[in-house]
Amino acid sequence: MSTNPDTAPSLFISHGAPTFADQPGELGYRLGQLGQMLGSARAIVAVSPHWETNGLRVSSHPSPETIHDFYGFPKELYAIQYPAHGSPEVAKLVVDTLASNGLDAGLDPDRGMDHGVWVPLRYLRPLADIPVICVSLPINSTPDQAWHLGQTLAVLRQYGCLVLGTGSLTHNLAEFRGSNTDQVSPYVHEFANWIEDRIKDGDYDSLLHYRELAPHGQRAHPTEEHLLPLFFALGATSKADRFEVISREVRYGMLSMASYCWQ
Template sequence: MSPLPTLFVSHGSPMFALEPGIAGRELRALTDALPRPEVIVIASPHWMAPRVSVTAAPRPETIHDFGGFPRALYELSYPAPGSPDWARRVLDTLAEAGITAHADETRGLDHGAWVPLMFMYPDADIPVLQISLHPHFTPAHHYRLGRALAPLRQQGALIVGSGSLTHNLHEFRSDHGPTQAYVEAFADWIATTLAAGDTAALLDYRARAPHAERAHPTDEHLLPLMFALGAAGDDWRARRIAGDDVRYGMLAMDAYVFEH
């Protein structure tokens, strides 16, 4: 089996589930063109745990971890199966890399996981495992976490980091106004840096990227990009999709495919 690519997707606001826009259509087209994975392993900033954890429930619930949105959003579900057997394989792979992790048999899928998956695999018939991020890990730590899982790509695992290319909710605009200049500058720097294959610069983005602290007052929504990049292994090339989709003037919905 040829190894699958890894993905970084922006899940934006929970309203993405009801408003697919460019990103929803392009994610669907992307996964239509990929080989069918055996399992999806996804990381989201909405599960930060003090120790690395992996969902192991056979039927993970759909978690509606948000408030104040239309009723229709709370009626959505993503009933994908889990896989205790794949969870054990993930834990064993992490252990081989020296990373101690924990099986969580009660945790479901938060909106950072299920919202983009509704577009990517709408039939919800592929097992999904979610892996937690760590509140005190750096970008480099999360890169190494993804790197530890890279061998699973050869076994049919699609590894996905779900975050947001820009994420400053203090600048949220409900009118879908024009894209703010700093959002474009930051997104273009990420695209240029990935095109150059400059992993060191990406991991040091807070010091090197324009408007980094404005685009990400805190790291958590960009850490899934580091995770996905690590899982890509060596000799990857980055393909950008949905680069024209910016929500509320400040949420860039860019996604990346790391191919070989």
């Protein structure tokens, strides 16, 4: 795994269940390796499925709180803090970049980091030494709209801002088994392999229509919010980027932790 020091990467990281916060597994280990190669990024600009709003919002708090937006998990998880700073300066840059491309966004001085953001970041940058700015997903966004959002913010990579989409490559919680297992539902691999192959082929039109074209597309995502950050990360890529798979791990037999890097 390598990174180009001249341009910050675009990443898609599957954050999985909140238990990922203290169960690193293969993905946590690989994120730790990748994080050591990132150098001194100016900021991390992140989109998570756990912040959906009416219209676009951009977090601007200089010291965003660690939000424990999950219920019924071990109490140890609620004590975890990820004390990264925010950056009002970069937040304004994000808003201005969106505005220059016809997208209105407001600054949110109160928003912290939901678990979709801080859980993977605690492995990627355990020292919490890079400012984090969160961008919301407008309610009822489509893959095309998430893609366009990523395209609009792709220029930030040239200014040293890492672009991060964090979600889950499969996310059918009706099939959640409650404990980890080595018995993976076959459809999980079939769907994940289809996504990876389309990315490698540059077949982005098929990706945008995954619900009709991918095997088990609607089973893998009964609702779309956890896959939309993948399209955000893809939109921020360029043809010059090298695509790398960070991990193909599967948890609980149905939750693909597949994660990708473009650099």
